Amino acid sequence: MFFWNNNKKKQEAPVSEKVEVADIEKLKEKIESLETDLTAALGKDRIACLNALGSAYMEIKATEQAIRYYEMSLEEDTVFGKACTDLMSLYNIKRREAAVAKDDEQIQLYLNKIDNLMQTTKTIMRKV
Amino acid sequence: MGVINFIINNILTQAGITLALIALLGLVLQRKSIGQTIAGTFKTLLGFQVLSAGSAIIVASLIYFGKIFTQGFHMQGIIPSIEAINGQAMNELGLGSPIAFTFLAIFVVNIIIARFTKWKYVFLTGQAILWMATMCTIFGYFAGLRGFMLVAVGGVVGGIFAVAMPAMAQPIVRKITGNNDIALGHFCTIGYLFEAGVAKLVGNPEQSVEKIKLPKAFEFLQDTYLSVMVIMVPLYIITVFFAGEEFCQPIAGNTNYLVHSFLQAIQFVVGVYVLLAGVRLILGEIVPAFRGIAMKIVPDAIPALDCPVLFPFSPNAVIVGFVTTTIGTVIAMFVLPSFGLAMILPGMLTNFFAGGTAGIFGNAVGGKRGAIIGGIAHGFFITLLPALLVTIFNTLGFVNATATDVDTISAALLYAWIIMPLMTLL
DSSP states (O other): OOSBOOTTSOOOOOOOOOOOHHHHHHHHHHHHHHHHHHHHOOHHHHHHHHHHHHHHHHHTTOHHHHHHHHHHHHHHSOSSSHHHHHHHHHHHHHHHHHHHTTOHHHHHHHHHHHHHHHHHHHHHHHHO | OHHHHHIIIIITTOHHHHHHHHHHHHHHHTTOOHHHHHHHHHHHHHHHHHHHHHHHHHHHHHHHHHHHHHHHHSSOEEEEOHHHHHHHHHTTTOOHHHHHHHHHHHHHHHHHHHHHBSOOEEEOOHHHHHHHHHHHHHHHHHTTOOHHHHHHHHHHHHHHHHHHHHHHHHHHHHHHHSSSSOEEOOTTHHHHHHHHHHHHHHOOTTSOGGGSOOOOOOGGGGSHHHHHHHHHHHHHHHHHHHHOHHHHHHHHTTSOHHHHHHHHHHHHHHHHHHHHHHHHHHHHHHHHHHHHHHHHHSTTOEEEEOGGGGGGGOHHHHHHHHHHHHHHHHHHHHHGGGGTOOEEOOOHHHHHHHHHHHHHHHHHHHHHHHHHHHHHHHHHHHHHHHHHHHHHHHHHTOOSEEOOOHHHHHHHHHIIIIIHHHHHHO
């Protein structure tokens, strides 16, 4: 119906793209290679590496690792980019998981991370 | 019975205590420790006292400004400041308790709608809900509502806006962000959709403003209070020039009238600083408590977040939106008085945040032409709506200020144009 939840229909989980097993293997190889490159990378190359790792982990749905690398990228180079936009999605994924698990601490953790990210975007915007 | 009457007449009428009790409820429901609960409750009470102090500083400065503006330009000059409106409503008009209860009611109604309907938007921008609660309470009071009905109607109106505004913006937000993970929780959405409508008519979405390089020009916006000062100081100084030494020197006493005017402008900024510090203390305890509860009750909620959430997706559009909205507000400032409306002075913070976000909408729908033309139209629109409320604010005793966020103004107009006539008929 227009207004209410249709209780007869089962709540469907969001449709996510199927990443084929072969693709996952390729991505894992890519991640391994990037992590090796990261140990020696400096400056802009390092940031590009961190963002690529965040993106790759996000594709294989390894949310926590994706968050870790994107947060490192944003801390070292606080500018608008993929790290900023993808982190918002990732924090929401974790927030939703925490809400389903009714984990208060994790809900507050990721809501606070979202707050901090928005504060960062305000700061970046004022310096643009 | 005597105890109940004492609680109703002496405790629940005290806005600071009401807010502190709401925070206490939230902290207890979150099962915080006794220490955290006591600290959070008292911080909220303290926050209200800080807010009151800020309001008093702002009002004193606005009274001075009103006098010199009327003397200098022979008309009423109105500063758009929802903070000043909130401060005066909670203090001078004694509407603090109803505003606090309406704030809570809006949260509750939002959660109910998100839980039981297909619109899963949970509005998480606490400050915006406070401004909506303020406007619903002021105009509900103006319409003749009192007590429980004042809070209930405000809660329902505000709660519907808290879901409807993100829902209406979501098709364009999805286009901007490329996903449905987040929604926009900023009560200026009607203005954004207005700009998007204009942009659709005049623009071309293929020619995005993100493809061009814009100069760095906005370092003064790096600090909120610097941004307010950049407008207020020239405004006060220019106004006092027009008002003249003969009129202004007696008000200034032993201080030179120009220096006095400068200090009054700074006082306004200080008042905003203090008031917002109070708001942050209040919301710092209440919002985390209730949004945590909201997320558990509606686990598949789409959080409606403050406007900076869209900035990373289109930073050039923010700048274009800010500049063009400012142009629009300046045009409206000079044009509207010729139609018998008050002169609404530009609000730099609104022009940056609301104008910037509107620019993102304009660019998404109509490219750079949409962002530019839509932005100027947006600036005019967001000046026109507050101008319509000035007479009512004057009647209620507000000093030389009007509201800013157009969704809250729309809620107020709903009360003035629909709810009040309905009540007259009943």
